[in-house]
Amino acid sequence: MTTKSKDPREQLNRIAQLLIDDLLNTPDEDLLQEASTDKSLVQAGINAKKCYQNAIQSVGAKRLQIAKAEMERANNVKTSISNIDAARAHRIITKLSASNEANVTLAARNLKNISDAEAIELINELVELGAISKDDIS
């Protein structure tokens, strides 16, 4: 047997564990009986339900915020590179085809005869995938 910390917060925490053990072992019917004479218990239940409702809302809001940030980021990437002209796109592809960079060798192989739209689209995709940076095309 070992004696643990004397910090009053930890000691209170140990008492809390003791009380929770008993609470969780108390049959539901007995607790309902207790609640009939202890309104604070009923209030604790109401508060707990509210916590759940709030949690649902805050997790939903957080997810929405993350999704919005993701969309914004994706849109920013697209809008920032969509104004590249076809001639520039072809030049970059030619340059990439000639380079030995492992990241882009496969993507840039046999692309000499692609259309202007395909060239622009390909550059956009390579930037989005992170295979080339925006600096590489500016």
Place this chain on the structure above:
Amino acid sequence: MILIKTKEAHDVLSVSDFKEEINALSDVHWMKLGRSAEYLSWGLAIEGQDLLNLAICKSLEGKRKCPRGVNLIVFICRVMQSLVSAYLKKRMHDPLANAIEVIAEEESLLEDIDLRPSIDTPEEILIAKQTLEKINQVLSGDETIEMVFMAQLDGYSPKDIQSLLGLNSVQYASTLKAIRRKLNQLDKKESTQ
């Protein structure tokens, strides 16, 4: 042949399963959760409702996963307990050390960042001491209750307490119940103000 069991996805509740189970909780289950959150925040500079809210948020985000077969209320209580442990771990640090950014290695240490204390550490310790004194007063007068209480404060396990005091499991359980009923009279608000 030796089979090594790993924690597969099917061993834990998915977020939608968790939602389904939590939606099925009855009023009495919510009472248990609400009261447990209150107990865990006793004497601390955090609110029980914030603690419960955070525990549920972590579960809804999939950051805390309930193993299948584990009672959902027990699981949520364990999550709250782990959040409080992490919170206390950080608050145990020297107050001066708290003034600098701590880079925690364990994820559990990072959790406490979500639990914002409303007061400084010295004041929190003072309030915790006062709450303990109040509990001591409420429990005084019954020797068995006092002994169980003191042994619990000293960190003895239920098994050790029973062995130390010569209580069987039924006697121990009824002592716990008596302690809880007595402490229900303790007004948390009053004790933390």
